[in-house]
Amino acid sequence: MFPFMFLLLLVPHVLLSSTHEAVISPQDPVLHIGSSLTATCTLSPELGLHASTLYWTLNGISVSSSACSVLSPDTLSITLHNLNGSQQQSGDNLVCHGADGHVLAGSCLYVGRPPEKPVNLTCWSHNTKDLSCKWSPGGLGETHIQTKYTLKYKLRWYGREQECEVYNTGKQRYSCYIPRNLALFTPYEIWVEAANQLGSATSDITTLDILDVVTTDPPANVQVSRVGDLEDQLTVRWASPPELKDILFQAKYQIRYRLEDSTEWKVVDDVGNQTSCRLAGLQPGTVYFVQVRCNPVGIYGSRKPGIWSDWSHPAAASTPSSERLQSGSCDPKPGEQNSTLRRELKQFFGWVRKHASGCSGMSIKLYDQWRVWLQKSHKTRNQVDSTRR
Numbered sequence: 001m002f003p004f005m006f007l008l009l010l011v012p013h014v015l016l017s018s019t020h021e022a023v024i025s026p027q028d029p030v031l032h033i034g035s036s037l038t039a040t041c042t043l044s045p046e047l048g049l050h051a052s053t054l055y056w057t058l059n060g061i062s063v064s065s066s067a068c069s070v071l072s073p074d075t076l077s078i079t080l081h082n083l084n085g086s087q088q089q090s091g092d093n094l095v096c097h098g099a100d101g102h103v104l105a106g107s108c109l110y111v112g113r114p115p116e117k118p119v120n121l122t123c124w125s126h127n128t129k130d131l132s133c134k135w136s137p138g139g140l141g142e143t144h145i146q147t148k149y150t151l152k153y154k155l156r157w158y159g160r161e162q163e164c165e166v167y168n169t170g171k172q173r174y175s176c177y178i179p180r181n182l183a184l185f186t187p188y189e190i191w192v193e194a195a196n197q198l199g200s201a202t203s204d205i206t207t208l209d210i211l212d213v214v215t216t217d218p219p220a221n222v223q224v225s226r227v228g229d230l231e232d233q234l235t236v237r238w239a240s241p242p243e244l245k246d247i248l249f250q251a252k253y254q255i256r257y258r259l260e261d262s263t264e265w266k267v268v269d270d271v272g273n274q275t276s277c278r279l280a281g282l283q284p285g286t287v288y289f290v291q292v293r294c295n296p297v298g299i300y301g302s303r304k305p306g307i308w309s310d311w312s313h314p315a316a317a318s319t320p321s322s323e324r325l326q327s328g329s330c331d332p333k334p335g336e337q338n339s340t341l342r343r344e345l346k347q348f349f350g351w352v353r354k355h356a357s358g359c360s361g362m363s364i365k366l367y368d369q370w371r372v373w374l375q376k377s378h379k380t381r382n383q384v385d386s387t388r389r
Helices: 002-010 013-020 334-355 362-388
Strands: 022-025 030-032 037-043 055-058 068-072 075-080 092-097 103-112 119-126 131-136 148-155 175-178 188-196 199-202 206-208 220-226 234-239 249-259 266-272 276-279 287-299 315-318
Touching (some): 022 092, 022 103, 037 103, 119 188, 119 206, 220 287, 220 315, 234 249, 234 287, 249 276
Antiparallel strands (some): 022 037, 037 075, 119 131, 131 175, 148 188, 188 199, 188 206, 220 234, 234 276, 249 266, 249 287
């Protein structure tokens, strides 16, 4: 008894007695947007106050006296028209005050609309170990009053209905996470129910197999390196995510790269399931950032599309600098003639690369060997010319 009595002594007297000072009716109403409300504040006879001395506030702002009416010496009414949605989900505060500003009674107004059926329900599984789903509110979206969303699921042909329990309360609050106990070879039926004090709605049912919505970790150990002395090429290598070593999965990869001082990425789509690729047609003496991502696309030979992983952490490398003859003469030099021939051959092999499948081919390897030989002979010629000067 003693702790309870001690707590009572700590409670301010105004809170203990305020419920006897006045009563607002209706108490905590729930209304549709655009509705009108008439409420009354009825004084306790013990106060010895007159209703004409009272005033109302809504969310701390005084309501015009033109909206108020004295119904009797102890009752003041207020009428609010065309109500907007509540500014906070905990309700708008409608308060009755005495002439000195003393709070006599309060009520919460919940003004909003019933939910519409949730839409855009999508789910994905990380390495087949769990399931995450997200959705969007239907129709006009936010209802302005507290709406509860419940994600439910069950095995399509048997099993009991279950409810997701780990809901996200942050920016992605329209999402839920199922961490365990999932079946891999039986489809699920998944849906979302929305309910508030004005009504309820249910999304369309989504049917999915966990193996059809698998995503993985990004490829690991991404490395970018030069291709000998070739000034316009880099090689990218990476390691497959460990879970792809499972016999269930096949994979395809995608690469994107950008210049150091650029925000525009270029994407290489035709990497296939190999774990290395040659990037060609790059600028000499330039730093490139490269990322790789993975898509598990095959389950026991199936070609159903998977879900792309996040991009890997960026890796960087620079192409070799291009060596050019420095000369003030306008006469054509043998090196310039070779450059013209090289540009023509590069255009030709560029056409070959564009129409060849995959990242490289036999013609590219031969062209690379020729380029190395040409650059070495070019350097030797430059050294001979400098010793003669």
